[in-house]
Amino acid sequence: MAKFAFLIHPLTLEDVWRPIPEARNKRPEVIRQFLLWMDPFETAYISFKTKAGVQLEGWFISVPMLPEDFITNEQLAIEKVLKAANLAKELGAEVLGLGAYTSVIGNSAQKLGDKIPLPITSGASYTVAASLEVTYRVFNQLGVPLKELSAAVVGATGAIGRVTSFLLSKDVKRLCLIARNLSRLEYVRGEILSWLKNRGIEAPVIEISTDLKLLSTCDLTIAATSSTGNLIKPEILPPGSVVCDVSLPGDVSQEVKRNRKDVLVIEGGLIKLPEIPKLVSKYSDSWEKLMGYPEGVVLACMAETMLMAAEGIHENYSIGRNISPEKVERMKKLAEKHGMEVYGVPDRDKLIPEDFLKVFKTLKRGISN
Numbered sequence: 001m002a003k004f005a006f007l008i009h010p011l012t013l014e015d016v017w018r019p020i021p022e023a024r025n026k027r028p029e030v031i032r033q034f035l036l037w038m039d040p041f042e043t044a045y046i047s048f049k050t051k052a053g054v055q056l057e058g059w060f061i062s063v064p065m066l067p068e069d070f071i072t073n074e075q076l077a078i079e080k081v082l083k084a085a086n087l088a089k090e091l092g093a094e095v096l097g098l099g100a101y102t103s104v105i106g107n108s109a110q111k112l113g114d115k116i117p118l119p120i121t122s123g124a125s126y127t128v129a130a131s132l133e134v135t136y137r138v139f140n141q142l143g144v145p146l147k148e149l150s151a152a153v154v155g156a157t158g159a160i161g162r163v164t165s166f167l168l169s170k171d172v173k174r175l176c177l178i179a180r181n182l183s184r185l186e187y188v189r190g191e192i193l194s195w196l197k198n199r200g201i202e203a204p205v206i207e208i209s210t211d212l213k214l215l216s217t218c219d220l221t222i223a224a225t226s227s228t229g230n231l232i233k234p235e236i237l238p239p240g241s242v243v244c245d246v247s248l249p250g251d252v253s254q255e256v257k258r259n260r261k262d263v264l265v266i267e268g269g270l271i272k273l274p275e276i277p278k279l280v281s282k283y284s285d286s287w288e289k290l291m292g293y294p295e296g297v298v299l300a301c302m303a304e305t306m307l308m309a310a311e312g313i314h315e316n317y318s319i320g321r322n323i324s325p326e327k328v329e330r331m332k333k334l335a336e337k338h339g340m341e342v343y344g345v346p347d348r349d350k351l352i353p354e355d356f357l358k359v360f361k362t363l364k365r366g367i368s369n
């Protein structure tokens with residue numbers, strides 16, 4: 001039996017209300033303060049068998065804090081993450097995944113590594129593989145070759161954004177790298193250019209900017225920032241463009257989803273497990289209520305932790321911002337071996353809505369079949 005643990009935390013108050021509906025009666029500030037006082041606790045246990053026949057079991061441990069508190073109260077966040085890691089070890093986990101903001105703090109978990117008593121990962125490698133796969137399938141279905149696209153990565157200097165930019169750079173016509181720090185962006189651009197040169201791959205046009213307005217010139221945006229949400233507003237996205245939002249909480253504002261039917265927003269990094277796991281939790285017996293996704297669907301960062309346990313990878317994996325494209329490729333192969341699949345793969349009737357297709361057809365050259 002391979003054993004893992006994964007740290008989760010509420011991304012919004014909705015994540016608190018879903019499993020505990022009575023909490024809706026309390027004022028948001030009260031809930032927020034209450035979360036800060038609470039210690040980490042075991043939320044759920046799951047077990048299932050992978051396609052390669054490995055029996056996996058794991059614990060989801062909640063670190064009770066909202067995203068903005070991870071940023072403004074990093075010391076408390078680090079203390080809670082260390083407590084949660086010790087709990088994971090006591091429960092018998094061999095590998096620990098750091099979900100959402102638990103991997104962003106401590107300089108992308110690098111400062112935490114030595115103090116955590118287990119091998120850790122942020123799950124960024126498989127998140128990148130899964131997000132690119134779903135994005136490429138969308139454009140394949142739309143019938144537009146990637147080589148004709150202008151793409152942007154928002155958060156291009158981060159753990160997910162940097163390696164996403166490397167991998168996208170070999171496939172698109174123009175690549176815009178966006179974040180807040182220009183010198184770091186310049187550095188990443190240099191890294192990408194030498195990576196492509198060493199492989200004999202022709203480089204696309206690579207632009208760097210701290211201004212999100214550049215998105216108005218891009219067919220595709222991949223968003224992976226550590227901002228606390230609502231960064232990408234409706235007015236900066238061009239009609240017929242596709243946005244893959246990998247960030248948790250999402251970077252794309254709710255107004256885009258509500259009012260811009262001519263923009264397709266897809267959620268990156270969702271994975272369907274090879275079978276529906278057995279779930280035990282004292283909070284709910286509903287997977288959807290606990291996880292916020294359909295039964296058997298998990299985030300790619302959770303799936304990466306499971307894959308590490310299944311393969312006996314007992315060393316830190318996706319930690320820090322310099323994740324290599326090889327690590328991403330390795331996770332992709334392990335996922336195939338163990339029967340994990342990207343969820344939300346476009347199906348003309350479902351994932352690509354008619355409203356978007358209409359706009360897309362009038363703007364672009366052609367759509368397959």
Ligand SMILES: NC(=O)c1ccc[n+]([C@@H]2O[C@H](COP(=O)([O-])OP(=O)(O)OC[C@H]3O[C@@H](n4cnc5c(N)ncnc54)[C@H](OP(=O)(O)O)[C@@H]3O)[C@@H](O)[C@H]2O)c1
Nearest residue numbers: 100155157158159160179180181225226247248269300301
């Ligand atoms: N879907 C999944 O399974 C999954 C898995 C892991 C992580 N995530 C999520 O993915 C996101 C990125 O994670 P990460 O580990 O790559 O984080 P990270 O290493 O901290 O990188 C964050 C990036 O965002 C940029 N950034 C932050 N605020 C910004 C703003 N206001 N405007 C523009 N750029 C901004 C940062 O650069 P500057 O500081 O220079 O601006 C950096 O490039 C997080 O939201 C995380 O929760 C999702």
